[in-house]
Amino acid sequence: MPDADPDHDTALARRAAAGDTAALDQVLGNHMALVHGVCRRVLGNADDALDATQEALLAIARKIGTFDGRSKFSTWAYRVATNAALDEARRRNRRPVPTDDVAESARAPDRASLDTGVADRLDVDAALEQLPPEYRAAVALRDLVGMDYAEIADVLGIPAGTVRSRISRGRAALADLLGNRETSSEHQTP
Amino acid sequence: MNDTAPPLEPEELDELLSAELDSELDAVARERHVPTETLVARIRATPGAAERRAALAAARDVLAETPDFDDLVSARIRAKAVRAAEAEQTARRKARARRRNRVFTGAIGIAAAAVVAVAIAASLSGHGNHTVAASAPESPRRTAAHPAATGSSLVVPPNAPAPEARLGTFTSLRLLALAAVDESATHKYSVAGTSSGRVPSALGSGSASAALPANSASRDQDGLSQKTAPAFTGNGKALPTCSAPSRAPTGDPLVFTTSATYQGQPVVVFVFEGTRARTVEIVDRACRVLNVQSIG
Numbered sequence: 001m002p003d004a005d006p007d008h009d010t011a012l013a014r015r016a017a018a019g020d021t022a023a024l025d026q027v028l029g030n031h032m033a034l035v036h037g038v039c040r041r042v043l044g045n046a047d048d049a050l051d052a053t054q055e056a057l058l059a060i061a062r063k064i065g066t067f068d069g070r071s072k073f074s075t076w077a078y079r080v081a082t083n084a085a086l087d088e089a090r091r092r093n094r095r096p097v098p099t100d101d102v103a104e105s106a107r108a109p110d111r112a113s114l115d116t117g118v119a120d121r122l123d124v125d126a127a128l129e130q131l132p133p134e135y136r137a138a139v140a141l142r143d144l145v146g147m148d149y150a151e152i153a154d155v156l157g158i159p160a161g162t163v164r165s166r167i168s169r170g171r172a173a174l175a176d177l178l179g180n181r182e183t184s185s186e187h188q189t190p
Numbered sequence: 191m192n193d194t195a196p197p198l199e200p201e202e203l204d205e206l207l208s209a210e211l212d213s214e215l216d217a218v219a220r221e222r223h224v225p226t227e228t229l230v231a232r233i234r235a236t237p238g239a240a241e242r243r244a245a246l247a248a249a250r251d252v253l254a255e256t257p258d259f260d261d262l263v264s265a266r267i268r269a270k271a272v273r274a275a276e277a278e279q280t281a282r283r284k285a286r287a288r289r290r291n292r293v294f295t296g297a298i299g300i301a302a303a304a305v306v307a308v309a310i311a312a313s314l315s316g317h318g319n320h321t322v323a324a325s326a327p328e329s330p331r332r333t334a335a336h337p338a339a340t341g342s343s344l345v346v347p348p349n350a351p352a353p354e355a356r357l358g359t360f361t362s363l364r365l366l367a368l369a370a371v372d373e374s375a376t377h378k379y380s381v382a383g384t385s386s387g388r389v390p391s392a393l394g395s396g397s398a399s400a401a402l403p404a405n406s407a408s409r410d411q412d413g414l415s416q417k418t419a420p421a422f423t424g425n426g427k428a429l430p431t432c433s434a435p436s437r438a439p440t441g442d443p444l445v446f447t448t449s450a451t452y453q454g455q456p457v458v459v460f461v462f463e464g465t466r467a468r469t470v471e472i473v474d475r476a477c478r479v480l481n482v483q484s485i486g
Contacts, residue, residue, distance in 0.1 A: 057270070164205060172201075175245035
């Protein structure tokens with residue numbers, strides 16, 4: 001969840017819009033990790049997430065003059081980040097996938113050789129990969145950023161009921177995967 | 191508590207449990223027009239609901255973990271974004287400056303065009319049928335504004351004649367008188383038609399640049415006969431207004447009044463119409479008669 005004070009963010013954004021680069025650097029720093037997190041959750045891939053994060057940050061920096069302060073800065077910034085990530089996802093879908101990558105992704109990861117953190121990350125990416133990017137965006141905005149359903153509905157331009165359904169689907173997919181892993185671990189345990 | 195509530199389908203259970211984890215169950219109940227307790231009862235009536243809630247909560251906790259982000263990469267991207275914003279601001283400033291310059295240049299152009307138009311209009315109205323000379327050494331160029339234009343920001347170009355010097359600039363009283371007679375033939379009016387017989391405009395407010403043809407100097411045959419004009423009254427200011435005599439010394443009625451510049455000095459010219467000839471009386475800025483001529 002964002003730690004930054006919304007009023008402080010708004011003040012920084014206004015200073016940044018007036019040309020204060022230090023304020024811009026600060027307000028970007030306040031939200032950068034979560035902007036990257038949203039991109040990572042939506043795209044499920046580190047390289048694509050970096051590209052999308054860069055696009056999102058550039059868009060925020062360039063458009064900060066259009067931030068009117070009517071909504072929270074975080075809502076505005078994560079809207080920009082989500083759009084950047086969804087755009088990247090659409091671009092990626094149009095790109096041809098190299099056959100080596102297909103073969104690589106078809107191979108199940110050797111979980112025994114991975115530490116728990118990496119395995120969890122892979123689980124999250126793998127679980128969310130079953131869902132369309134728009135579903136992943138709803139999950140990321142709720143569980144990572146901490147937006148309420150109404151804010152998410154506003155950012156994604158969908159009804160709150162749809163937000164609820166998408167979040168539920170995302171969590172359920174991960175819950176199923178985590179449940180299966182726990183089940184298989186239990187089976188492996190003597 | 192409703193113990194007979196039907197169990198939920200797996201997808202619906204997930205949705206209600208997920209909403210419950212986010213404290214959104216009341217919103218779901220409002221949306222479905224049922225009490226929240228009804229939804230809770232249905233969740234409880236569904237086998238395995240508690241385990242599923244725990245699994246969804248675990249998934250939520252995993253999803254809430256912020257993905258790793260390398261500090262160096264983060265700093266690099268941030269710096270790039272700040273540079274992009276600076277470049278954007280610079281471009282905007284330049285665009286604004288270009289727009290300002292365009293507006294300023296346009297305004298200057300319009301102002302210049304307006305000055306030229308005013309100069310042309312003034313030139314046309316001041317010269318009448320006379321030839322416009324490029325320069326007249328004997329007529330001092332001034333940029334004094336017409337009294338009616340007082341307060342205007344327009345600057346009269348050096349070669350623009352004052353509207354009052356209607357006949358132009360003359361070095362010959364004879365030619366001045368002839369020009370006045372010519373002019374009176376087209377603009378003749380009765381004394382009663384003038385503004386109480388007073389000279390319609392002030393003297394000395396400018397000089398004309400109109401000149402007569404080059405051979406006009408050889409036609410100067412008149413000697414000046416100066417005498418005081420008893421009917422004239424100066425108003426004591428720099429720009430006097432002289433009352434016009436209603437009749438010439440010969441008794442002819444006044445039919446035309448105009449102004450001109452004679453040897454660099456503003457003069458008023460009166461034309462009186464007789465049965466056989468016209469009498470022209472020329473007075474200076476002090477309302478003194480400079481010359482009286484009879485032109486047949």
